[in-house]
Amino acid sequence: MKVFAFSKRNDLEILRDPLNLFFGVGFPIVLLLLLTVIQRNIPVALFEIEHLAPGIVVFGLSFMTLFSATLIAKDRGSSFLQRLYTTPLTAGDFILGYLLPIMPISAAQSAICFAVAVLLGLNVTVHILTSVLLTIPVALLFVSLGLLCGSIFTDKQVGGICGALLTNLTAWLSGIWFDLELVGGAFQKIANFLPFLHAVEMERAALRGDYAGVFPHIWWVIGYAAAVTAIAVFAFLRQMRRQ
Amino acid sequence: MDAIKTIDLTKRYKDLTAVDGLNLTVRQGELLSLLGVNGAGKTTTIKMLTGLTRPTSGDAYLLGKSILTDSAAVKNMIAVSPQETAVAPNLTVWENLELMAGVHGFTKSEAGDRAAELGGRFSLSEVANKRAGKLSGGWQRRLSIAMALISDPQILFLDEPTLGLDVLARGELWDMIRALKGRMTVILTTHYMEEAEALSDRVAIMKSGRLLLTGTPAEIKRHAGTDKFDEAFVRVVKEAAQ
Numbered sequence: 512m513k514v515f516a517f518s519k520r521n522d523l524e525i526l527r528d529p530l531n532l533f534f535g536v537g538f539p540i541v542l543l544l545l546l547t548v549i550q551r552n553i554p555v556a557l558f559e560i561e562h563l564a565p566g567i568v569v570f571g572l573s574f575m576t577l578f579s580a581t582l583i584a585k586d587r588g589s590s591f592l593q594r595l596y597t598t599p600l601t602a603g604d605f606i607l608g609y610l611l612p613i614m615p616i617s618a619a620q621s622a623i624c625f626a627v628a629v630l631l632g633l634n635v636t637v638h639i640l641t642s643v644l645l646t647i648p649v650a651l652l653f654v655s656l657g658l659l660c661g662s663i664f665t666d667k668q669v670g671g672i673c674g675a676l677l678t679n680l681t682a683w684l685s686g687i688w689f690d691l692e693l694v695g696g697a698f699q700k701i702a703n704f705l706p707f708l709h710a711v712e713m714e715r716a717a718l719r720g721d722y723a724g725v726f727p728h729i730w731w732v733i734g735y736a737a738a739v740t741a742i743a744v745f746a747f748l749r750q751m752r753r754q
Numbered sequence: 755m756d757a758i759k760t761i762d763l764t765k766r767y768k769d770l771t772a773v774d775g776l777n778l779t780v781r782q783g784e785l786l787s788l789l790g791v792n793g794a795g796k797t798t799t800i801k802m803l804t805g806l807t808r809p810t811s812g813d814a815y816l817l818g819k820s821i822l823t824d825s826a827a828v829k830n831m832i833a834v835s836p837q838e839t840a841v842a843p844n845l846t847v848w849e850n851l852e853l854m855a856g857v858h859g860f861t862k863s864e865a866g867d868r869a870a871e872l873g874g875r876f877s878l879s880e881v882a883n884k885r886a887g888k889l890s891g892g893w894q895r896r897l898s899i900a901m902a903l904i905s906d907p908q909i910l911f912l913d914e915p916t917l918g919l920d921v922l923a924r925g926e927l928w929d930m931i932r933a934l935k936g937r938m939t940v941i942l943t944t945h946y947m948e949e950a951e952a953l954s955d956r957v958a959i960m961k962s963g964r965l966l967l968t969g970t971p972a973e974i975k976r977h978a979g980t981d982k983f984d985e986a987f988v989r990v991v992k993e994a995a996q
Contacts, residue, residue, distance in 0.1 A: 512862075513857050523844060596805070598854070
């Protein structure tokens, strides 16, 4: 009950911020619509809906870092978190309370993106469901990044780092907007070493029903998600002790 | 049993001693004001007593429970209304009250009942469905104290509860705080001497981390040889500086 009360509050704080709704749902849908129109006028294989939709889903999830980090950093900056630290909530309750509520928001965001993609011509198959399920480790990765950034940075710093830097990194290094093989070299190697490209490739493979193609990308995503979650928990506990 | 008993409670930050061997006893049902100029150690003392900061040495017992070895039990019996208004801005007044009841382990229906009771007692019903972030400073402070009381704490810490409020809002909050006297132990920090004098059963004056004097407002005035409480406070602090 304690952790649910806290996570419900976090859910409401996020969902009642109109900017969050715009960036979380509106912006990815606008991108889907815009790029689909471009694709119809100037056909580009990369922007075909079955190729584009998984990329936009992953890009949309990168905003979960911003939501999560902003909430935590704002709480840290006010007395609100200090007040809660004097209640019977445990460290585990705080971590779960910040991580859990954003997971259903992420799932809903992915489902909405795929629903819009269906309206734009994506075939309705069971693979859409698999793709939505596979967003769970991707969402965990981004939400944990939010816990990490929110535990380290102020809310103003979070705006720049998560709102600008991370979303751009996700966009540029994930092969959503251009084929990374065309760039090659160090850029491609860096992209291969980071989880964003693997998240998109995993989603694309799942959506076309190529479940063997989900591997090894899923291991990259799960590995990064586990590592970032562990570091984020450590960072949160550290700032909690410092408070 | 004493509500609070500190034994040589000390907090050091590198080369700064924020609280230096504090020995203070607070009786159950008493309202004690912690007074001191900035840097006196009031906030650090409250942070240690509420489990936010671990003492460097010494210990404190809240209704017999050690802040070092039994912090979970301590957290179940205390509540804090921090200096800044600590409310969830995008939640309504009602949701803020239910949140605090929820994190104290109340069921949904119990949380609703507690919110209704506190909402009525603090006349919050008229703003129940307004978002807390949209309320005026006075209403937010009122909500903040109601949130602290939702768990029916045995010891309540009020850190600068009327800071920045206008005269009317301050007067209303004073009435609410007075109504708590005898029902629970209240530790109040304030920079307003008239507030301390009007509300306190006893006052503890701190300076540079040390406890200078404890007593009723009348005793403090008698000790300083003046009938004005703010003057008495200044004399006690200056006396210590010499």
